[in-house]
Amino acid sequence: MTAPIRVLVCDDQELIRTGFTTIINAQSDMEIVGECGDGRAAVDLAARLRPDVVVMDVRMPVLDGIEATRLLAGAAVPEPVKVLVVTTFNLDEYVYEALRAGASGFLLKDAPPAQLLNGIRTVATGAALLAPEVTRQLVGRYAARIRPAEGDPDGGALTPREMEVLRLIAEGLSNSEIAAALVISQETVKTYVSRILTKLDLRDRVQAVVYAYRRGLVT
Known part of the structure; x- marks a missing residue:
């Protein structure tokens, strides 16, 4: 049998963390190895727990999701970790920077559970996840700032x-x-x-x- 996908959930809202972990733990091919409420903790836990995928919020205390993603995709952990950014589109104009930092994809927080699970599976395989309509709106919206x-x-x-x-x-x-x-x-x-x-x-x-x-x- 294939080993389950090891997932670390990082979000500063406990209710959202609980929802994500409940959905993910209910899958036979996934398991939650940890959860935390800020980016610094995510980097520390990832170095110790070696998750396959980190489900990452953007706006968090101590260290935001962008900087945490940059560290997870770089030399801050023994091996680069795949990061799936899950964000609120209307609030987070920094998702583009998260992608530049090394995130493997992003979803909206109001996406149905099936999309979250598909996103984790997709990112875990090494592929990138880009919701087409979000890509056009989000990246296109800030294209004027890109050089x-x-x-x-x-x-x-x-x-x-x-x-x-x-x-x-x-x-x-x-x-x-x-x-x-x-x-x-x-x-x-x-x-x-x-x-x-x-x-x-x-x-x-x-x-x-x-x-x-x-x-x-x-x-």
Whole structure:
């Protein structure tokens, strides 16, 4: 049998933590290994408990979710930890920074339980989770603030078709939607996505979306 996905829940609202842990513990393929109410505690617990996924709030005391995510994705723990940011869209304009910090995806707090569970499973496999409608609204809303950063890879290495796929990724399309739009197979899309990530030295689709907006490929 496959080992259950080990999850750490970090949110400063006890009611939300309790709700998340109850839903997650009810799954046969998941288990809660810890919970906490601030980002500093999340980093400390992750170093000790080695969770597969951290479900992370953004606005918290002591250390917010953005800085905690940056530490979890960096050298603050023995191995980088996958982070799923769960946020309130109307309040958290810093989710974009959380993605830059290394989060593997994000969901809205009012998403149904099935989406939360699917998000944890998706992130645990090493894939990125981007709700298309949230991607367009959230990243697009703050695109005017985004500027290319020093050290960003040059997109000139991409072929025209790869650039087209990158734009569609940034618009929030799934592999199946990209395949339909370009009239190609999903396997071909996966190949293009893999090449894009390799050429641009990006970790996952989340970073690809951030890169595309930083470079002005999507408006």
